[in-house]
Amino acid sequence: MFLQTLVTGLSIGGVYALMAVGYSLVFSILNFSNFAHGTIIMLGAYVGYFIISNLKLGFTFSLVGAIIGAAILAVLNVKLAYTPLINRRASSLYLMITAMGVSIFLENMVYVTVGSHFYSFPEIFKQTSIKFFNSDISPLDLWALVFSFISIYGLHLFLTKTKLGTAIRAASYDMTIASLNGVNMSRLISVVFILAGSFAGLAGIFLGIKYMVYPTMGWITNKAYIAAVIGGLGSLPGAVIGGILLGVIETFVSVYISSTIRDVFSFSMVIIFLVFLPAGLMGRHLEEKV
């Protein structure tokens, strides 16, 4: 029982972590919560779904297509909606409100064009379970967990070992000084959004396969946002730890206390963290957060 709950919690947490990474990446540079991230995840899932079910190109193409598609959409999002505001040096509060607007706009565009129908990915993984010390885990969950960690580790390597990664880290400390030192800010922001978009596409595919594809699926990212807050907004290791922690705690609450108060618990945690530990577990910034 305990082990099964832990395994389930880890696999839920893995998805939260994947989504929280996208939030934290953008937050670390632009210092605002990109609420359009969930919508990009949703659109990534749609791209992946249509590639696999309408073009019948198979899972690999669907995965790659969703990642590329979501990355392109994320870049369009920043170029069309955020760049004009950044250029005017608008406060990050306005960026966050714009993000909400973008999110509602895109969601409704999907309603109008694709419709509110629910789609389900064809069965890529057989509906079986793998025995694991007397508890069961589905192949998809295992695969998603492993893949999430590989890609997050890849991102970590990129940020620490490459020149561009160093520039991003520099900018996350101080944008003005980084640009004074010759970092091309608009290109850097694009790169960050390409990365966040790729993670959104990846998360979208996993969510789509695990659950289903529909216009409001991006709202699951509320949980990823909580994870990012717990871990400390803007911190990548924080996002991962926050995601895993949230997934595990939530599962334990539903199993040992009550499944109906699970969300009450999660959202109380956000409030408690924001009041007593605004920087989260791993956050560094203690400036104004929106």
Place this chain on the structure above:
Amino acid sequence: MKKRIVGLLLITAMVLSVFLSACGGQQSSPPATESEGQEQEAAEPIKIGHEVALTGDASMWGQSEKNALDMEIEKINAAGGVDGRPLKLISYDNRADAVEAVNVAKRLIEQDKVVAIIGPAQSGVANAISSVTEEKQVPFIGTTPTNPLVTVTEDGTVKKYAFRTCFIDPFQGTVAAQFAYDKLEARNAAILYDVGSDYSSWLAKYFEEAFTEMGGKIVGKEAFRSGELDYRAMLGKIKQQNPDILFIPTAQKEAALAAKQARDLGITASLMGGDNWGSPDLITLGGSAIEGGYFVNLASLEDPDIQDFVKEYREKYGADPVLPNPVMAIDALYMLIDAIKRAGTTDGPALAEALENTKDLKVLTGILTIDPETHNPLNKPAVIQQVKDGEFIFVEKYVTK
């Protein structure tokens, strides 16, 4: 999330209705289709009103319901009508809209002077017109409004002029429990339901009551909140109890997801659900996980009792009837004719009393007895269907005890 969807639907509906009314500018009155049976000059026809959605989202069922009634009334009139008087069906489109339905009911009662109304099919619509029918003392027999509060008020008093031929939602829980205990020989059952939906909560409650009453044991009852997608925490708990059957009285989307996750966790129990499962979405979303699952339904094309009707309908209209509305409407028609014969009059209060005392009447879908306390059918046969090879198959017709 649900609220957002509902809100969006409302806006779409509003925009659409404005658009539609702008298009049909010349038509000042709602389109009325009157189907006249065989004219008999000597006897005054008995006028029966028909509240039906002929346009809009529910029109697929509404059109089929009207076709079926037209066909049946033609047959009855050809055979001499009721007490020597032909029947005349007056169908008006209510667009499955509560406001429109009230107008239609008023028009049917005040202008057309119908003796009774067949329909409507939606619970909300039926609730709306019951204020009119109670006041004007004209009975209506709903076809598929399954909410318990259509025929009784909140405090439990029965509405004198409100009837229906379908069973109420919670009754499906009873059917499922008895079928599981009786036919599937399940002794330990678990329930996973949506705490945010009345439908789901009621079915779960009735299932639990009926199953324990028969001697079975509920080993786990877990709830989730509407809009949630991950039930593995609850299912993990259920798995420890190792139930024979898992009852999931939710909409098809949640049911499909729960089935997938249950199988992922290695739960091997048979799955069961209510009539909300009866949508092709269940199969496209649930895939192989939902295979073998049973659910309760109002009607099925493969029901042996309605084969003659289905055959006749196909011959006349060249298509399958869209169930369950047509068969429920025909049940209502039989019920009404029987009441007119017994009452010997078409007077509203007398007719309502006769309808209330409907007992062991042979109707299309089986034997109909009305419970005078609630105006719901008693022990109405329910159809049990199963998902097999990606299709819904008819298992049997189950009558509760």
